[in-house]
Amino acid sequence: MFYFDHHLEIGLGLTIFGVGIIFLGMVFLFDKGLLAVGNILFLAGLSLIIGFERTFRFFFQRYKLKSTALFFGGILLVLIGWPVIGMLIECYGFFLLFGGFIPIVINFLRRLPIIGSILLLPGIRQITDKLSDSRSMV
Template sequence: MAYEIEEQKKVGLGLIGFGIFFSVLGIILFFDRGLLALGNILWLAGVSLLLGWRSTLQLFTSRSNYKGSLSFFLGLFFIFVRWPVVGIILEIFGCVFIFGGFWPSVKVFLFQIPIIGWVLQYPVLLLDRLKSFG
């Protein structure tokens, strides 16, 4: 295999997946506070296992990420005090701010996945061809 993942990172990816699943389920079920809180806890635990405790702490306490971290944890607080809509909006803003630098790496990774990569690249290739005709 091209990429070997150790067991701790596999568990971290699983927790992130379950966290996203419970968060989406909580949003679909009219912002159910319990599911959203469970999704957030699983997601944070998964990120911590995937990156490591020290790297996660550095990611959230970095000077360049202070707006995103504050927004994310304020959103988490709002979910716990029964304002889930405001909390989710703040968390999404925080995640975009914190993980904004990772998007190019994620894009390259997704393009390398056999079926998903082709589906994601197809509109880009189509737009490039349309530009070359114009």
């Protein structure tokens, strides 16, 4: 059984809630208020999950500065009032920053009961295998 301390529980909740609000903001035709709140909740949750210092070190590593600039630049564009362009830039920066975790997430999802059986279907398995292989090479 896993033991979660209070910071981890709150951080996980904020992160999931932030991603949900970002999704709602995109569903409601890129509502900049929802997108901004979702981004803030996501970053706050991530900081509580892994700690403030480790979050800072993750984003500001030398080889990740371009991705970090794209991610935070997209957030800034959303806050300024250009939500569509900001989300495109932010999604690209997010993929560059967190793309190394794709193989880990795919392998974890394959172990879940319903989602795992879907990911193990022949056509989908080929796609997920290519994603896992291409991101592990980077």
